[in-house]
Amino acid sequence: MPEIKLILKTPSGAQGSAGGAGGAACCCAPAQAEWITGTVPTPAGPVCRVSTTLTRSDLWGNFKCRVSSFRDSYSVPPGLYAVGEPAESSDIFVSANYKFSFDTLRSRLSGLDAWILVLDTKGINVWCAAGKGTFGTAELIERIRATGLAGVAGRGRLILPQLGAPGVNAGEVRKKTGLRVCYGPVRAADIPAYIKAGCKATRQMREVRFGLVDRLVLSPMEVLPAMKRYPLFALVVLGVFGLGPKGIIFRDAVSGGLPFLLLGLLSVFAGAFLVPVLLPFIPFKSFALKGWITGAVVVLFGIKAGLLGRMGSAPVWAACIFFPMASSYIALQFTGSTTFTCISGVKKELKVALPFYIASAAVSAALLLVYKLFEWRVI
């Protein structure tokens, strides 16, 4: 498995100079990682050469990043790497030390002789790390210094990923390192065309997209965090429906709680899957509204299909208020994964949505309380 190989000790010499950079000494280097195919001698010592073909285990690792929290600890050691037979005048591509980012870059450099400079972004992808500032001017300049890049590839162009721009001031890097700095395309897939055109990107290459496939691959990591809270929700539901004057009755808990548990699943499906996938087709720009509408439609379908059976009007109303709200809340979380939402917009949404969520939750809780009191013949 690739993740085991990633924690093996560093080979002597290679990456050694990068290891001590910025005090963030990295304990791991892929001595026998299968994506390393040898070393290239340089004035700053041997540099690991990497393969431009992704193996089955690389692809499996990248797949796991899409469907689990595996992505939280999927990194490569920061430092300098080589592709092909690079020389002093070869281009230097800068990347993050999230292995998925690094893999995406190297897989598009086939046939090129180039350098890859991996920054320490704490295992986070380029765009998010640039937003946090870890893919930033200071780290880049320090990494250039620590790897002795000026002596290795002083005449090469330093090609930054365009999405690193929120963290990097290219002019400052140029001034402090003397390197020629340019911004590459948004997508690594456009690198060959970009290089061929003499480091010129078209308008299309400069633009971030968010197509159906982009949204679809993100949806598992929307469903997963939502489902993490589901056991707690289930416990509360079963407790509320099972609770009688003489303690919790299991049969009541299941017969009364089951429809609510299913509606809970439906609202996760609506907010974490349907909203991301159908995003441009759901009315309104607000994610909270998109989520509420989608949740309402799905929940009404569920109720029409007889999910709530012969339940009284109080729990039915509670369901109609609570579950679209849950879907809305879950859909709002997707703002963090999109390529186009802005902080001022999300702030505005939260200002309206949060009080609404709290009110919805309170009203549905009150309705359930009334229902329970009726059931216990207290009122």
Added chain:
Amino acid sequence: MKYITGGVTLKLEAGKCTGCGMCMEVCPHNVFSLESGVSGLEGRRAVIAARDRCMECGACEKNCASGALSVNKGVGCASALINSMITGGEPTCGCGGNSGCC
């Protein structure tokens, strides 16, 4: 796809712009274009051609050598903002906050 409040905090001071075109290189949503005759200035200057596409990522401000651009930069992420409300800190997303590799 467009979002609410699109680019409301993005500001461009035409007088400071040198027309270098760097903002066009770094903007991931093609918000800018270069035009001549802006505010009676000579040569080509950057203009905000599609403000409502701006996502306030801050790439333009960071890379504008003449300081002509400014924007309230931040990540448009609800969970980051909710986290900051709870903790009282800066809005940062919880994505892989663990420090150091391995």
